[in-house]
Amino acid sequence: MPRFILHRLLQALPVLLVVVTATFFLVRLAPGGPFSDEKAVPAEVQRALEARYRLDQPLASQYLSYLGDLVRGDFGPSFRYPGRSVDEMIFAGLPTTAELGLYALLISLVLGTAAGVVAALRPNSAQDYLPMSAAMIGICLPSFLLGPLLILVFGIWLDWMPVSGWGNVPGDKILPALTLASGYTAYVARLSRGGMLEVLSQDYIRTARAKGLPEWIVVLKHGLRGGLIPVVAFAGPAFAGLLSGSFVVETIFQIPGLGRFYVQAAFNRDYTMIMGTTIFFAVLIVAFNLLADIAAVWLNPRLRHQYRKRAS
Amino acid sequence: MSDEALQAERGVSLWRDAWLRLRRNRLAVAGGVTLILLCVLALLTPWIAPYDYRAQDLALGASPPSAAHWLGTDTLGRDLLTHVLWGGRISLAVGFVATGVALLIGVLYGTIAGYAGGRVDAVMMRLVDILYALPFMIFIILLMVIFGRNLVLLFLAIGAVEWLTMARIVRGQVQTLKQQEFIEAAVSLGLSRWTIIRRHLIPNTLGPVIVYTTLTIPSVMLLEAFLSFLGLGIQPPASSWGLLISYGAETMEEYPWLLIFPGVALSITLFSLNFLGDGLRDALDPRIAKD
Numbered sequence: 001m002p003r004f005i006l007h008r009l010l011q012a013l014p015v016l017l018v019v020v021t022a023t024f025f026l027v028r029l030a031p032g033g034p035f036s037d038e039k040a041v042p043a044e045v046q047r048a049l050e051a052r053y054r055l056d057q058p059l060a061s062q063y064l065s066y067l068g069d070l071v072r073g074d075f076g077p078s079f080r081y082p083g084r085s086v087d088e089m090i091f092a093g094l095p096t097t098a099e100l101g102l103y104a105l106l107i108s109l110v111l112g113t114a115a116g117v118v119a120a121l122r123p124n125s126a127q128d129y130l131p132m133s134a135a136m137i138g139i140c141l142p143s144f145l146l147g148p149l150l151i152l153v154f155g156i157w158l159d160w161m162p163v164s165g166w167g168n169v170p171g172d173k174i175l176p177a178l179t180l181a182s183g184y185t186a187y188v189a190r191l192s193r194g195g196m197l198e199v200l201s202q203d204y205i206r207t208a209r210a211k212g213l214p215e216w217i218v219v220l221k222h223g224l225r226g227g228l229i230p231v232v233a234f235a236g237p238a239f240a241g242l243l244s245g246s247f248v249v250e251t252i253f254q255i256p257g258l259g260r261f262y263v264q265a266a267f268n269r270d271y272t273m274i275m276g277t278t279i280f281f282a283v284l285i286v287a288f289n290l291l292a293d294i295a296a297v298w299l300n301p302r303l304r305h306q307y308r309k310r311a312s
Numbered sequence: 313m314s315d316e317a318l319q320a321e322r323g324v325s326l327w328r329d330a331w332l333r334l335r336r337n338r339l340a341v342a343g344g345v346t347l348i349l350l351c352v353l354a355l356l357t358p359w360i361a362p363y364d365y366r367a368q369d370l371a372l373g374a375s376p377p378s379a380a381h382w383l384g385t386d387t388l389g390r391d392l393l394t395h396v397l398w399g400g401r402i403s404l405a406v407g408f409v410a411t412g413v414a415l416l417i418g419v420l421y422g423t424i425a426g427y428a429g430g431r432v433d434a435v436m437m438r439l440v441d442i443l444y445a446l447p448f449m450i451f452i453i454l455l456m457v458i459f460g461r462n463l464v465l466l467f468l469a470i471g472a473v474e475w476l477t478m479a480r481i482v483r484g485q486v487q488t489l490k491q492q493e494f495i496e497a498a499v500s501l502g503l504s505r506w507t508i509i510r511r512h513l514i515p516n517t518l519g520p521v522i523v524y525t526t527l528t529i530p531s532v533m534l535l536e537a538f539l540s541f542l543g544l545g546i547q548p549p550a551s552s553w554g555l556l557i558s559y560g561a562e563t564m565e566e567y568p569w570l571l572i573f574p575g576v577a578l579s580i581t582l583f584s585l586n587f588l589g590d591g592l593r594d595a596l597d598p599r600i601a602k603d
Contacts, residue, residue, distance in 0.1 A: 015442055022446075023454065030458040140582040142534050144541040144554070145575045148561035156565055244449040247542060252561065263542055266457045274457060278450050 008293055012286050019282040020070060024063055027271050048077045075276030080268050086276035093258035096166055100249065100257060101242045103173065104180035108238075111181075112188025113231065117219065119189070120196035120227070131189060138186030143245050147179040147252040166255040176253045180245050184238050188231055196227035229300050236292030240285045330519075333595040340591020343584035350581055354401045363391040365398055366549075374567045384569045386559070392570065396577050399551040403578070406467065406552070407533040413471025414532075415525055418478025419517070423509055425479070426486030437483065440476050448473040452535075456544045466545060470535055474528050481524055485517040519596040526589035530582045537578060553578040 069076065075086035115131035122128055141149075154175065155163035162172035199205065200223055208218045246259035254260070258277065265273035334340055353360070362382070369389030377384045383392040425436040452469045459465055489495060490513065498508050537554030539545030541561075546552040553574050560571030 011441075015446065018442060019446060022451070026451075026454060026458055136583070136586065140530075140579050140586060142537065142578075142582075144538060144561075145557055145571075145578065148557070148564055148571055149575065152564050152568055152571065240449070244538070248538065251542065262453075263544075266453055266542075266544060269457060274454060278454055281450050282446070 004297055005294055008290055012290055015286055016283060019286075020067065020279055021063075023275050023278050023282075024066055027275050028059070030271070042082045044082045045077060045079065070279065075280070076272050078270060079272040080265075080270040086273050089261055089273060090258065090277060090280055093256065093261045096255060097243075097246050097250070097257035097259055100166075100173075100176060100180060100246060100255065101239075103177035104184065104242055104245070105238075107177060107181035108184035108188050109231075112185040113192045113224075113228065115185070115189040116192025116194075116231075117196055117224070117227070119193045120200060121219070123197060128193075132193065135186040135189040138182045138189075141182065143179050143183060144248045144252065146182055147175070147249060150175050150179060151252070164254040166253070166257070172253075176249050176255060179252070180242065180249045183245070184241065187234060187238070191230040191234055192227060195230040196223055199223050199226040202226070225299065229296060232292060232295045232299055234292075235295070236285075236289035239288040239292075243281055243285065330592075330595040334591055337591040337594065339587040340595075343587030343591065346580065346584040347588060350400065350584070351404065353397060354404050357397045357401050361394040361397050363394045365394060367391065367394075374563070374570070376567075376569055383573045384567070386570055387563060387567070392573055395551055395556060396553070396574055399553050399556050399574065400577060400581075402463075402546055402550060402552040403533055403536060403554070404581070406463075406470070406536040406546075407529045410467045410470040410532045410536075411474065411525055411528045413467060414474035414478055414528060415521070416475075417471070418475035419482050419514060419521060421475065422479035422482025423486050423513055423517070426483035427490060427505070427509055427513060429487070429490075433483070437480075440479055444476055449535075452539065453542075453544055456539065463546065463550070466536065466539070470532050473535075474532060478521065478524060478528070481520050482517050485520060486513050489513055489516050523589060523593040523596055526585060526592055530585040530589070533578070533581065533585075553581075 066076075073087070075090065078084045078086055078089060081089075115135065119128040119131045150161075151163045154161045161175050162169045163175075165172045166176070167173065196219075200219075205218060205222055208222045209215075213222075243259070246257060247263050248259075249255070250257045250260035251263055261273070262277050262281075264270075265277065367390065369385065372385055372389040374387045374389075375381060375385045381391050381393065383396060385391055386395070421436065421440075425433045428436075452466075452473070455465060455469050495508065495512060498512050503511075536545055536552060537557065540552050540554030541558040543558065546555050548555070556574035557571060557578065560567075560574055564571040
């Protein structure tokens with residue numbers, strides 16, 4: 001296991017390097033040069049940028065110094081907002097986005113797994129079709145459509161929920177969290193149904209039933225562990241999806257989180273902010289994929305064994 | 313052998329079998345028919361759209377659905393049906409073209425990697441692994457910001473993301489196929505590598521490729537709509553369902569139909585594609601478990 005983790009960590013490094021390099025050079029490919037239109041940038045920022053990116057030096061040394069700063073966790077000044085650094089803006093938005101993402105993740109895991117297990121217990125019955133049809137709706141109603149619709153129905157027509165904001169009025173976190181969670185709940189439901197169907201037909205489940213264990217122990221203890229493997233494997237990509245989902249949800253509900261900052265930065269062509277957040281997101285996504293892989297190996301003894309064999 | 317006899321021989325071919333299975337799946341058939349209908353509407357849009365794309369009626373402003381404007385009009389008095397039709401053209405075009413790009417790259421790449429095997433395969437697939445780990449959504453946004461919001465770039469960027477899974481699927485198929493006897497036979501007949509790849513390998517990977525293609529189109533369309541919704545995809549005066557939904561969301565309190573109709577159009581398309589894709593998967597490759 002430690003060997004596997006080390007191996008995967010070493011694999012993650014080149015990925016991060018590719019991300020940083022691609023981002024750095026892509027931004028410099030911007031037509032007209034991102035750091036050259038003086039009229040749009042306050043003199044103060046321009047000076048900070050020149051010092052920060054050593055614009056008078058060759059590209060290679062600019063790149064190396066940027067790498068060096070990144071390693072120290074310094075993303076540089078904002079291109080559009082004088083006196084603010086990209087770090088400040090990231091850490092101003094991060095807690096909100098993390099909270100939103102956490103709620104969505106919890107909702108989708110709990111609700112999705114429950115729906116998937118219920119459906120798998122009686123395949124091809126109403127108990128299967130009902131949750132799976134709901135899951136299909138969750139997949140075909142993207143968040144940028146579901147969000148406005150929820151606001152329209154529950155916020156405006158029924159007037160049960162606040163239509164925007166985050167943590168100002170009680171209940172204003174419900175709609176954003178549900179909107180962000182819907183698609184993932186659907187995927188988790190489909191994956192856990194598939195996983196459970198496969199596991200429940202295995203011999204060891206029959207053994208568990210044969211020795212007289214109550215059905216709920218068979219399903220929840222013996223079945224779920226194997227049945228959840230596809231869900232765990234999905235958690236890595238799901239996290240990346242939650243991040244980009246937060247762009248939409250935070251824009252719709254006007255939540256001051258990282259996603260909304262990112263979209264605004266994209267609009268304002270705040271190049272340093274985009275570079276910084278892109279790299280920050282990439283690190284998060286790579287880290288989460290790593291965690292999901294480790295969890296999948298930990299849950300699945302067969303993979304563990306396979307890896308040991310390959311390593312030796 | 314006469315033509316009829318050949319026909320009878322073919323009676324139980326994989327494709328015919330799959331077709332029969334697909335036809336029994338009512339949801340998939342409904343999805344397929346809806347999809348064909350939508351494509352016909354999109355193709356015929358220039359002739360059947362009830363109003364000119366640029367026509368405005370500022371005096372009318374936003375009006376709910378009526379006999380003259382079946383889906384109502386927007387705040388500038390533009391006919392919504394016309395805009396949904398034209399927007400659908402772009403949304404569907406993005407879906408099909410970007411998926412086509414992914415298909416082309418993915419099938420070629422996967423076939424070459426799978427057929428070559430050994431070190432070439434290892435290097436090629438390691439590259440796919442690295443690309444897989446990149447946060448592409450963010451890179452697409454970055455590209456759109458840096459190079460402006462341009463349709464061709466959008467096609468390429470989305471296509472460049474989606475080919476990875478296709479390459480993996482095809483490579484896996486080719487690896488199994490190339491050990492089978494008919495490939496050995498082709499080799500011993502002295503066929504060139506390229507002929508073997510073109511005539512014997514690629515056609516045999518079609519099943520999973522078709523299934524995955526059908527399921528890629530909706531995810532590509534979602535990506536386009538997502539970007540357009542954020543204002544980073546299709547730009548006015550062009551239109552797409554994502555853009556229309558974004559405008560609709562801004563004014564939904566007063567004019568809910570501007571959100572609802574484009575939303576319905578997008579959802580119907582996504583439903584059709586997903587049902588058809590699921591049906592094709594069950595029909596063409598019964599081994600893939602339904603997830």
